[in-house]
Amino acid sequence: MIRAILAGLAVVLLAVPALAEVKVQQVTSPRGLHAWLVEEHALPFTALEIRFRGGTSLDRPGKRGETRLMAALIEEGAGDLDAQAFAEAREALAAEFSFDAWDDALSVSARFLTENRDASVKLLKSALTRTRFDQDAVDRVRAQVVSIIQSEDKDPDAIAGRVFDELAFGDHPYGSSRNGTVESVSALTREDMFDAQDRVMARDRVYVSAVGDITAAELGALMDDLLGELPEIGGLIPPRAELLLPPGVSVVGYDSPQSVVVFGQEGIRRDDPDFFAAFVLNHILGGQGFASRLMEEVREKRGLTYGIGTYLAPMDLAETWQGSFASANEKVAEAIGVVRTEWARIAAEGVSDAELQAAKTYLTGSYPLRFDGNGPIADILVGMQLDGLPVDYLVNRNSYVEAVTAEDIKRVAGGLLNADDLRFVVVGQPQGLDQGD
């Protein structure tokens, strides 16, 4: 079998699986709004994705959490309908709407049947443009958010992430929980919600994609109707965040048999010419699946964790290279030592040709597998627009991966990865671990 597989690999290098036929149309509406569309008439529904760039970074000082609370209230009453009547109307149409907000964007995701399209869009439009923010809805959802904040204050994963973000970004919005604090959320008013909505959900920062049973002309008209009444210009997105992140180890005491660890250092911009080298490097070091060096060294060889992974986080306003794992309190010091060793080893030596080849085959082969449904495709297309990528990236992306050489990786690893720059945040009762900056 091993021989058979090696033979198989040789074939793979020549024949990367075909990309699903994703024919993207760039649609411009009569009123000048843009969208990416894939017509797929096999199923009688449409997946629609809308993003407003900025997201929770637009929270005003002292009002942390306002964008997320606002996003959660969009479906809690609009126009003539209170929260319950709105939900009944949506259910009667079997339409699905969801709203979320994170550091760089607010998202609107919708799915509606062709037979109910007009009524569904009308209902969604009322949610986006005639949100009621009724006081009882604000209070009800606020209580839910406060409960989540209080739970996060006692959740080791959330604590580790929050402490890491504070160390990395300080007072910048990236440096605190996007949910806000109990104090900040408790002080938010109904007026804050209207204000936040006008600054976040504006036409000068909107991106749209649609996949499904809809034509370009229909989508253009739909967008003008749905988004045409939103404010033309929104609030100012804050400047880039300075990465503070001092190296060292922070320990947050927490009574649990296991320590949660979040670690990281500076990352790389999405538009950096070396981004793909770093992307392939990350896959080899700690990427998805069981094949990464960290998974091999920390889990497979030593049984120190159930899982460990790293990822590049190229956000709009800052970049980090982060990872996380959890280990028993008595093992976590050893696991951190292994991470440091592997970090230094790959920075000094780069990667082998076999590792590079395996990573490329995985990354190029897995890319087309992402395009397996209307919803996932719409999500990818709107994400590409947020990242400033052209439509032909769909076709060219694998060639960018293929172009990465072992020399590129060695150069990028040597220039970017530095075990001495790593900051570890450990939440638990680690044994034999020195805290220090």
Place this chain on the structure above:
Amino acid sequence: MIDLLRWAAVALAFSLPAHAQEVSTFKLPNGLDIVVIEDHRAPVVVQMVWYRAGAADEPRGVSGVAHFLEHLMFKGTDKLAPGEFSKTVEANGGSDNAFTSWDYTAYYQRVAADRLDLVMEMEADRMRNLILSEDDWKTEREVIIEERNQRTDSDPSAIFGEQRRAAQYLNHPYGIPVIGWRHEMEGLTRQDALDWYRRFYAPNNATLIVAGDVQPDAVRALAEKHYGPLEPSAGIAERKRVSEPPQLAERRLSLADPRVSQPVLMRTYLAPERDPGAQDKAAALTMLAALLGGNSQTSVLGRKLLFDTRQAIQAGAFYDGTSLDDTTFGLYVVPAEGVTLAAAEKALDDALAEFLDTGVDAAQFERIKTQIHADLIYARDDTRGLANEYGQALTTGLTVGDVQDWPRILDAVTAQDVLAAAREVFDRRRAVTGWLMRDGQEETMQ
């Protein structure tokens, strides 16, 4: 609306199948059942092998062995070095993993459609030819103990769920956690794993599901080539677990933990599951869960506890009838600040009594049925989800026919059926009521 409890989403899972014309089934002479679900929109395929062996089939004293073996299945065969399986899948651009439940253990790979031959060859190989070296099993036992640390012991709500489940089942092994009790996991051996493997891993105890851009004839040919030569096992008997005695006494339990910030009230009732040819009661309970707790704004508990009395910040119901033996029907309330768990429980009981008294809101009932019709369309956009539905059903005693009848049976449920099912299931003698509390703010349980 914000979800406080992520698993609450199961409340509105209708478990809907693909259209019949897209599903083909056949059986190999060695007993392997095969289901092919066609979806030609993308050149992707999912292979899943589901074994009719889960944690509830474990011998006493070796809890966790089903899941331990699941991990060890990646440790190699005569032809494949440890870890080589996943590395090969990944080197072909695919992803793979496995999962264990009380009724089944399943393995899957997601690859480009032209790689099906390769993953079938490997999956067939490890069905009968697993090798466990001395080093591998010991390290992997450390890994599963770390998994338990991470998923259960670090999370008071997971501990609470584990204890509640143990109290729900007086005799049936559904009361034992899939991951295993820690003290028994620590004693698991290579021999325990091999005994388990030899007993259950055979073509006549498995279902192969292939979903995606494939033709049934091609799947049949590949399956005959790779799985066809495997010997069936003579030791596969009908699964008959011990059954529950009459449950005659209500159980109540409470847990206070310093890591809890939000108290929660949870109650589960023993409830019937979907049976082959007899899914009506499970369908009524599925509708009941949707009516009581499917949506915060429109469900019975949402309207009553979040909007009318405002005693809760979240409330809901959950039920999953896809189970070999008796399952549970669950209710939960997350009390608002200042509302005691005792008051929350009374509010829940009052809401249930009022529901049984006033009956089903016809408009809400109609909207849920509309949702079921729409979900039949939406479900077809998710081939992996469909493969899961079939895999779960076929390893919990149901047939392909049962799966395909399910939407019709759901649609035929009447308001009277729902109320009759509710009256039958809401019997406190068969219920476990649990209070999860903040340390230092314990209430005395009534």
